[in-house]
Amino acid sequence: MVVLGVVVATLGALPVRAEPADRPATIAADGEGNATADPPAAGPESAGPVESLGRYRNPLRPAAEAIPAPPEGESWPEGDDEEDLREGTTRGPPVLGEPADNPYDFAGERSVADPLFRYATPPPAGFTGASSIEPSEEQESSHFVPVEDRWRIGVPPWDRYGKGHERLDDYPYALGNVFNPYTQNLLKEDFPIIGQHTFFDMKVISRTIAMFRQVPTPNTPFESTPTPGQEDFFGNPNGFLFLQYYTLAFELNHGDRAFKPNDWRLRIAPVFNTNYLEVYEYGVVSPDVSQGRRRSRGFATIEEWFIEAKIADLSPDYDFVSIRGGSQPFTSDFRGFIFSDLNRAIRLFGTRLANRDQFNLIVFDQREKDTNSFLNSFDSRGQQILIANYYRQDLLWPGHTAQASFHFDHDDASLKYDKNGNLVRPDPVGIASPHEVN
Template identity: 45%
Template structure:
């Protein structure tokens, strides 16, 4: 096993243990006890009674049997719970003792108010004990009502929560709230003729517009653990003409043309499969934890050039190349550390190979790489922050995917802060600070034999680059005007600049702005971009702007001229 793989494995195990430790600490800090004694109508303790508690928020359930003295005990997380017993017994909570059950406790009774088989709103506090004693009797009525047989539309998978046992003869609790279905309904009675919609129609499992357990619409465990399976296929074909010099090893060495044949055709087929599992209650509440892994394959990466020395530095390799590569573009764990307040503001941590874009348009850093990220929000999510650290993995030469064979000896530190509705509703401002510590202290040749680091220009010599970026960005709209803008100032030190042949101080800047107005289905847009250059590249000041690892989505994104 290579040193790179051993390091990756050790890093993953470290963050995985940290992830489990955080879960354990959080669980230990938020647990309380629910205890009591169960008796029969004569006050004698009963053993072997199945006692059931249900979290009224999440639907999580737990059952236990009473001991020889009728005692029961639950270790529960903080929250509100419902207490009952299972068949063949039924609880008989005393309405006259409502205050003894708790300040907010609510007794559930039938229409006669004589049978009270459940107690709700039992509040469990951290490291506190709640004691509830009650009596039980034999269940007299048989089950008359069955759960809802209308299966939900779409592909629901296996039910993740069993329905509760029936306690009344005219109703029954259904705990799997995600799978309460609707009957098929043809509103106009014409089976959707003339292109009209048919609401609540049954769909196929492979229909992406239908609810599906495979894409996280239904839970797979309980009411709050979901799974997402996805696959993405990307096909890229590129034809280019790039001048290349001739030599004795050229495809046509007898040509008197100083340039060889410039045409080349490349094709790259990338397949990515993703598995994600997370625990969460709703779309607007942050996830409690999540894990995701995305194996990615380049099958194949093909290049056909008309000149030698293009696909490989060795001209004997010819003009064609077919390459395959497997990678991990995502492999991370995430856990919510704590809630900031009761409005779903939070602080979470994510560690592993993960995507990250440092600003709205990806001007300075945009990559999927190995790192750790602390993030969260406050003030009703109007303010958000990121603190991130990445230890860059080398990229595969031909596919551009993570190589998993070697670190790049480059560390990136990022901090940013967002504020929504900044002076204007719908406009978000972002302040960013980044530090690039590029310890490129070695010669690095890619898999095709070409020297890529240090750059083969001037006096190529391994050197260090340490640079800090300070930026202000904005995105949103001010009235009818859509606005995106960005400005960065970078300063630092290049230990040895190959062109200047000496140490250089880095002082550079860039700015970009895009204004647009929407009219019906049209968007009228104007974009401008500026980056400082270096009018004297041989002095000790480097004023030409360069990013860390950019992927700008600006003025056409990857299809624009300067990308």
Template identity: 40%
Template structure:
């Protein structure tokens, strides 16, 4: 670093003046100098005249003085940095002599260093004033003759720097754990503190449904991929109903009407299912390698009627029934045959007593029965398919649980589902069904009533073979939710009891439900049509009937028409079976044969579903029902005219989940049926109703 110029001393100025005078010339002094000798013969010194010697003496004095002054001066060095050690450049450093108060500035180099040279001994201070920093003044620095002290200057910011807050500590994306099956739920709360009973992420207890347990498939029981699942379901319905009830003629009530008596009834049918399953697999999005499941069931059946001859064919059995049944509802094995692609597409087969639903809503076949089913997918699960063959088992009359006796009815089903068809979120299905129900002899149910063939018209064993081609869809088109299904049925009944002859089947079924969601509620409209037979005595059966339906539509279990089985007066057949919407005129849905000579039905429904809280939902439905054709009823009941209007079915139901899961579900509701002219013509004009409650416990 260059310091400022040092002021010229008077001595130096005089020296330069002498040099400018130039050398002495002899022409100015012509006299010759003659050496002389003294007494000892030595030469005598001859003194020069004063004008010559004075300049020489002055030069010698200046040289000696300058050398002595240079030996007493010192140098001050230093470096200027900020508080993190970064050099400050350019920065102006001012050196102040405390003796003379003379200030001398310097500018720092690139590395922040500076040098003050040629300083007289004495006290000094260093001062630095830079924008953005606090003023700096050093302590007194005493410079000794010839000294070279050094000073380190650290400047402090005038205002503290503002830095963004450090990012929150990030949890690692992956934390190795010794056993991946022992993962715990996070210790976070779904709801604000202080709200008790609504936080599923709690410390697991003995019966806590979120506790990891080898009994419900949370951790392997053998190796790293074999799991065990124990599932128990206890379903307890309580039901009081008023329905048309045939009056049992008896001596204890001689004034009873011939056809209808007191229709009040109540029943409870608790059922316990205990499912045990062992399977080999890895993760939920991959198909299982194999599985074995066994589900025994226990049913208790208690009914109280006001009329005899309804619970049992013999009036001696009274008006109450109490019985229990044990059955094997599920017993199957499943194995994956092979993979179709690297995207977890596969082909598997399942054999044994197994559940199966052949369409979105259970219009044609929803049952648990003995069969073999091959199923799989392709196209990254966008396409799914089933090919199933069932050898139907008999059902117990009152509980409708399976009996280990073959019914002589064979069912074949093939269907295909395609996701995101036409628009994302909309799935279509195409299906083919075949059913052959052979009835070589009379079959009576557990209560002593004739179940096959139907005890109407020509009563003789006969076979029914039917085919169904179906197309349906379920999903949404934008905001519009839509679900629809169509079936065309054909086949042969070699001796229909009503027609009294062999008939060819040609019947249709169609249903569509459209709905729109608005925040917490859904408004929906539904139309259901099952074709009826307008000429029951010809060779064509045009009334639609299913294989084993259990549809979820027009209110499902909350609907009076769907929930209650209504018997047809003067016959031993049902107008509509329990958990069915088709007026098929069977003896029962579970044990009777399909009958394609029936009146059919047309249903208009308006529904409103609402989610009030995380625990409470409600379902409200109003349906208007009418027969598609009434000629069959006119012939059976020997009436010349029967109106098509059946009546209005109004229902409201609630579903309550106190623990925010499916471990405890309480369903309750009431449905009311207001008869119209057609129902009055064949049964009664009384208003019918049923309040009910169902408690379902699952573990």
């Protein structure tokens, strides 16, 4: 309390500098009309109030501006005579003078004293691409700034460690590029490519399988063998298998990227394969022993292609029913013990009771598999499959899921040899004759 009293007493005794009335502080204009300031002369200190603020030239008004005569029967305010007005001076500091024109009001449609509020727009994180959203409204006040592309809102950079964003450090909100899939990227559905709800997804997948194996292999003693003179039934069990897959998947879909299911989807995925097999006995690569012990093949196909559309919304909890037609993956049970394949089909599917229940009805018209790459070919197999299933989550107690399934298979009678010359259908056991399977 004592210290506070001393401070108040000291502040009350501080002198106040007053400008002398005979030398006011002015802002005059030079020969080119630029504002120049004349510093006020030092005057005596006084404890009384400031008697005069002096006169200031308004720098926003040209010095040579013509001043009209005062209205009839009126006069200029005291101290602002015609000579002072022609010199561009007025009472008070320049901040209270005539406001500047609004630099953003080019069309002159409205009179605004101050410019509209603008804020710095940092670049958004990741690789966003160009926005396809055209502005539909203009900013009308400084209270609201319209931002219509809600996906490309910029985030200020954050130097988390204060090291100037070193390359090997991990920073949030990092800028990306088209070849970086580990940050947000336009090519993996992080930003819409058309409007606010249409996204594009591109995947480039390389899958390599290299297998060294030992499998009991007969030595074909009565035909030809690379190791003659052996009496054992089994020959050299060693073998090497190599499979290389390259997949390019392209998808265009329309949705919200959240809980709401897609309104529609278009997907296509070509696959390219090379394979190589080497064994140490004849009759393995092909029944024809003249084909040797090595085989190299290549194959290309469109493994996945389909069109999907939502038929209806079933509830406010994003329950839906959709239909999909084309070559698509499907697993009928929990682990795929009964059926799991990617093939040509028409599927009706959806959810109920806030996604507690899921249902599927699908009909397959199977395509033939390539012999060495195991990919779908473009030939029909003559097999039709019907599957219907229904899942119920939290049945009896939480966490327990039950499923009911129905499977029907119709396989036409056919005779099929694969590309290596092996009999595939019917199964070469007993009397091998074509027969129908239901």
